[in-house]
Amino acid sequence: MNYSEMSSEQLLREKEELQKRYDEFKSQGLSLDMSRGKPSPKQLDITMDMLDSVKFEEAYKAENGFDCRNYGVLDGIEECKKLFADLLEVDTKNIIVGGNSSLNMMFDYIAQCMVNGAGSTPWLQQGNVKFICPAPGYDRHFGVLDFFGIEMITVDMLADGPDMDKIEELIKDSSVKGMFVVPKYSNPEGITFSDECVRRIASMKPAAEDFRVIWDNAYCVHDINDTPDKLLNVFEAAKKCGNEDMFIEVTSTSKISFPGAGVAALAASDNNINAIKKRMTIQTIGNDKLNQLRHVRYFKNLDGLKNHMKKHAELLKPKFEAVLRCFASELEGKGIAEWKNPNGGYFISLNALEGTAKRVGELCKEAGVVLTPPGATYPYGKDPKDSNIRIAPSFPSVEELEKAAELLAISVRLAACEKLLKKVM
Amino acid sequence: MNYSEMSSEQLLREKEELQKRYDEFKSQGLSLDMSRGKPSPKQLDITMDMLDSVKFEEAYKAENGFDCRNYGVLDGIEECKKLFADLLEVDTKNIIVGGNSSLNMMFDYIAQCMVNGAGSTPWLQQGNVKFICPAPGYDRHFGVLDFFGIEMITVDMLADGPDMDKIEELIKDSSVKGMFVVPKYSNPEGITFSDECVRRIASMKPAAEDFRVIWDNAYCVHDINDTPDKLLNVFEAAKKCGNEDMFIEVTSTSKISFPGAGVAALAASDNNINAIKKRMTIQTIGNDKLNQLRHVRYFKNLDGLKNHMKKHAELLKPKFEAVLRCFASELEGKGIAEWKNPNGGYFISLNALEGTAKRVGELCKEAGVVLTPPGATYPYGKDPKDSNIRIAPSFPSVEELEKAAELLAISVRLAACEKLLKKVM
Numbered sequence: 130m131n132y133s134e135m136s137s138e139q140l141l142r143e144k145e146e147l148q149k150r151y152d153e154f155k156s157q158g159l160s161l162d163m164s165r166g167k168p169s170p171k172q173l174d175i176t177m178d179m180l181d182s183v184k185f186e187e188a189y190k191a192e193n194g195f196d197c198r199n200y201g202v203l204d205g206i207e208e209c210k211k212l213f214a215d216l217l218e219v220d221t222k223n224i225i226v227g228g229n230s231s232l233n234m235m236f237d238y239i240a241q242c243m244v245n246g247a248g249s250t251p252w253l254q255q256g257n258v259k260f261i262c263p264a265p266g267y268d269r270h271f272g273v274l275d276f277f278g279i280e281m282i283t284v285d286m287l288a289d290g291p292d293m294d295k296i297e298e299l300i301k302d303s304s305v306k307g308m309f310v311v312p313k314y315s316n317p318e319g320i321t322f323s324d325e326c327v328r329r330i331a332s333m334k335p336a337a338e339d340f341r342v343i344w345d346n347a348y349c350v351h352d353i354n355d356t357p358d359k360l361l362n363v364f365e366a367a368k369k370c371g372n373e374d375m376f377i378e379v380t381s382t383s384k385i386s387f388p389g390a391g392v393a394a395l396a397a398s399d400n401n402i403n404a405i406k407k408r409m410t411i412q413t414i415g416n417d418k419l420n421q422l423r424h425v426r427y428f429k430n431l432d433g434l435k436n437h438m439k440k441h442a443e444l445l446k447p448k449f450e451a452v453l454r455c456f457a458s459e460l461e462g463k464g465i466a467e468w469k470n471p472n473g474g475y476f477i478s479l480n481a482l483e484g485t486a487k488r489v490g491e492l493c494k495e496a497g498v499v500l501t502p503p504g505a506t507y508p509y510g511k512d513p514k515d516s517n518i519r520i521a522p523s524f525p526s527v528e529e530l531e532k533a534a535e536l537l538a539i540s541v542r543l544a545a546c547e548k549l550l551k552k553v554m
Numbered sequence: 555m556n557y558s559e560m561s562s563e564q565l566l567r568e569k570e571e572l573q574k575r576y577d578e579f580k581s582q583g584l585s586l587d588m589s590r591g592k593p594s595p596k597q598l599d600i601t602m603d604m605l606d607s608v609k610f611e612e613a614y615k616a617e618n619g620f621d622c623r624n625y626g627v628l629d630g631i632e633e634c635k636k637l638f639a640d641l642l643e644v645d646t647k648n649i650i651v652g653g654n655s656s657l658n659m660m661f662d663y664i665a666q667c668m669v670n671g672a673g674s675t676p677w678l679q680q681g682n683v684k685f686i687c688p689a690p691g692y693d694r695h696f697g698v699l700d701f702f703g704i705e706m707i708t709v710d711m712l713a714d715g716p717d718m719d720k721i722e723e724l725i726k727d728s729s730v731k732g733m734f735v736v737p738k739y740s741n742p743e744g745i746t747f748s749d750e751c752v753r754r755i756a757s758m759k760p761a762a763e764d765f766r767v768i769w770d771n772a773y774c775v776h777d778i779n780d781t782p783d784k785l786l787n788v789f790e791a792a793k794k795c796g797n798e799d800m801f802i803e804v805t806s807t808s809k810i811s812f813p814g815a816g817v818a819a820l821a822a823s824d825n826n827i828n829a830i831k832k833r834m835t836i837q838t839i840g841n842d843k844l845n846q847l848r849h850v851r852y853f854k855n856l857d858g859l860k861n862h863m864k865k866h867a868e869l870l871k872p873k874f875e876a877v878l879r880c881f882a883s884e885l886e887g888k889g890i891a892e893w894k895n896p897n898g899g900y901f902i903s904l905n906a907l908e909g910t911a912k913r914v915g916e917l918c919k920e921a922g923v924v925l926t927p928p929g930a931t932y933p934y935g936k937d938p939k940d941s942n943i944r945i946a947p948s949f950p951s952v953e954e955l956e957k958a959a960e961l962l963a964i965s966v967r968l969a970a971c972e973k974l975l976k977k978v979m
Contacts, residue, residue: 228653232837233838236836236837251678273837389622417814418814
């Protein structure tokens, strides 16, 4: 029954029942973490053979004979660049291989824009600088912007990407310098931008000539079922509009090989690659090439990498299903929650009754289940509707997830009852 | 015979003989590189066993059980922090373990000062900012300063460290914000700062409260003979003067394990560690912990690491000796060159007759031996005396070095003859 149709009495009875179930959970002393998109140990086990692939004699040499143990090769060994080029569907010359973190590559790029500009006056010397933030979005993107004192303007995420009407208005302001997006299996909603949306982004004509879109393609091969989404190649679309300098794409193997010991990469236009290399030449003598070599030796090529991802999907699929199954049975038809059924990525996004997400977070925490702090998916940590909850189902086991999801659903219902009862009383 | 005592005729004859020897070398078609402090393949071979130390079951777990393959642990796993703490003689809490590059940690720290200040107004908003540059010094330090538009003020390196009288004058200017130094086996001279010099640096009272000394201890355990230098602990000296916030120390295993796949670390006061972590929290989810684990598993502790360095010394010592032997026989007593006999580090610094270093570089290059470009050891790439030449003897074999050093010595003599003949004619 839809909660909005319940009488106060019915709501009170519902609340009592839920409170009983909640207290039972609480007494179990759970300790589960669904706060971060962290692969499970089993997912990490499947890549262990990678670790001895550079040990044996001469095995430390790149295809061109370069000794990967030594200094040099600023932008990555050729075969590793090729692997990422194939993955992101760009030319090898448009790839820079980084260290173990694409977040680091994004942070460094924004730092570079602040200090050196993007073919322009340093952003730090341009007065108040603003970024567009499609939300709900990735908290660490917002963190980078906040760190550099860049003002964040929230724009809604719609079913097929960010609200482009709004964005096309905002970019008429030349102090609006860019936006971060996760275009495929977006964090947290698991939305993939439609072709039309990608084309509209690719053809934007911002007033700021140093406008940059950070295209965080973190989940480019992270399908979990048999109907994967397909994302349009943004560089191809951008080239048609002479806009290729507007995009900085990043990805990493954090959720392909090892989160703590993967390899990150960046794709960009010739101009941007040159500007970034100019900085990197001063910043480092080169990233870890033995680890680049390990990855190429192990995956061999894009097909190898894609096959590898099927093993991850096998482990992740039952976890997503466990959560979605629980939501369907506990929350459907009650008018107090909406969620999406993503084809890939690392998250399920749940919108609870407005004004209850924080309370749901508290209830879960008190009963031993840690969620991403509600609000984190919005700029400045403030969800204007206090509604969005990000669920990261990858780390716990299926059994644990079933419990955690049930507790979460109970908490969503309990918080809704509390809220609705407050209204009527 | 001292060249200054030679007649024009004697100089001409000397020049002819040298030219003959030079031409002979040139005809050999050498191709040797003494330009960078790059370990030789043999040096890298000795550490190969490190590479399989995290492969076997459960071997990827840190001492506290943490799965090093996964996300987390911003400042490094505890046992790796301890190894660097012992190495740099500081508390574990004052260590941050980085990626594979201490240059990157220094660059990021200066970037942080530019954008966020050092407990102060961002340097970018303080107008013209200056750094003291003891020279000859490390070209990549100068590169970082130049990249950020920081004005470089050259100060002479004396026999036991930088010219402190001069420095104590310069720091009265509050726009002078810091200096980079290599306090042990300095790059390029191989000088280790005397205790008195370290104490003077540690007790400086700069007008700028956000003054920072980047204490690049790259060669802290890089002895090559049985009479190693000892460097005073700068943090202990600084604490006595309430100056511990003034120092940022870095080091790495680039020349201990693998230049391309080592581990870097930073040591600093509680205040500075907090400020750096505040940035890192936004910049990354953590560096490569499997590589940290490899290093701890392999070296075990500081003694293990020191024993390992003896193997490097065995390989490096004959190379330094080959160059120094050649200089002694070819250049001694001629009044045209001075050099130091370092107890460790990666370089030999040669001061040729004033106004000839560039010419020596050209002569060597034409005959197939690449040196660090003369001038590179000074800010803006300009050696005011055009005299200093940095020799990096680590990469070529002893046989190759004997040839390269002889060619270099011949070139130094030839350039001196040319210069002196120009004067008298």
